Amino acid sequence: MRQETRLSLILDLLAEKGSVTVTELVEALEASSASIRRDLELLESQHLLSRTHGGAVAGGLAYELPLRYRGGRNKEEKQRIAAVAATRVGEGPLSLGLTGGTTTTEVARALVNHKGLTIVTNALNIASELALRPNLKLIVTGGTARSESYELVGPLAEASLEGMNLDLAFVGVDGISADVGLSTHHEVEAHTNRVLIERTRRVIVVADGSKVGHKAFARICPPSGVSELITDASADADALQQLENAGIKVTLA
């Protein structure tokens, strides 16, 4: 097995379980203990975990799953959602906001061939992917980077958004329901996303079915701020009905 694969899998296991043992990794990755130790040493030098005797524990990002891990799940659904989302974006001069998240990242990828777009984002991973596309104008908000989500948040991010007026925004969330509205796990992230939504004429939420009807810790905004939800067929039917009653157009990808 290749080193890069091993490193990824070790981080996956760590994200899932919080700690791993060398013996466990030797079996799971079919590598020698020497290689496992070398891998752990490397990851520790990058501050991605802390070594213990017999294994390692997650360093810093234990409770919220890192973005890379969540990215693997439901990738096909997210790509279908993103493909539908891209059809909502016309050609021509248009200012478009993108918040962080794996689904919005797929939306960004679906938009790389559009022309004349100005894309505003507070997601570092999206910014990195779009930065070298000459056909797009990319504006990044400032802010403090959150290692768990790769989002730029806080007062600087919000101040950056103050002067902008966006035609359309795709927003990723951890939960959307008719009574609470949009919600996410982190309160500062929620506040920053709310500012972006307030500066946007038309807001479309992109979220896979598992988020529908769910309520996460921090509320972003009530359902009234949202024009449309694009999700997949695994979403709970009752929750979708309630969202439609609340005036949100629902599209299944």
Next chain:
Amino acid sequence: MRQETRLSLILDLLAEKGSVTVTELVEALEASSASIRRDLELLESQHLLSRTHGGAVAGGLAYELPLRYRGGRNKEEKQRIAAVAATRVGEGPLSLGLTGGTTTTEVARALVNHKGLTIVTNALNIASELALRPNLKLIVTGGTARSESYELVGPLAEASLEGMNLDLAFVGVDGISADVGLSTHHEVEAHTNRVLIERTRRVIVVADGSKVGHKAFARICPPSGVSELITDASADADALQQLENAGIKVTLA
């Protein structure tokens, strides 16, 4: 098969799978491993992927590992410069600025083990690499992304910097000389870097020897704004002497 065809197929495979191996590509594209390696090298130079041993991973993707610890050819000087630069940074609460550039990127890598640092940068690639580190506080300026340099520039970037006061900054340049001072190829980049320098108490220029005595198109600031230059032994001796006469401490890494 034509090179152009290979390049797009490689990118297609990467987009689909996240990572590829050289062996895999040799079979799929029916080309020699030498050609595949040349292709990967080319794509890496355009920030479209990151090479690993045995293959490559999608570049700019936040949820793949920052595996760029592997050194290229001429990176040795830059790494030595970066190692010296890191010794100028003490432990403890300290606010540190980093502009874009390959040398400053090496400085960022040399700083990942420091604790208590607040790092402010307008370079997207540096931000992506540092965002994962829980031991650092990372603040990204806003701004418009330049695809050539991965830097965030313009009024938004400058407004982001207005409220900050930095203890120390490492600045990358395209040219440094005693009469003109610091210069770079792009005027907007120059202006943004100038604002960062104005907000900083102590400015250290990091540049390999080929930049010393050189004058690029756009002037950033006069030599008086700079405390120290860290470069390598290939720098022109006369130019170094003039810089020292202008009050800049010169260190050869």
Next chain:
DNA sequence: TACAAAACGATCATAAACATGCAATATGAA
């Protein structure tokens, strides 16, 4: 504290992957 088992780091030989120089081939312009 003493002891045994497990885990650890260091070292080494092997094998895979790597960069590079060079000759042959393919491509595009005159």
Next chain:
DNA sequence: TTCATATTGCATGTTTATGATCGTTTTGTA
């Protein structure tokens, strides 16, 4: 067609990753 340039594949020596061995350190238990 003919020449100039660029690209390709092979062969070379070099670097890097890996797994086994061995002596040392840590951990858990009596």
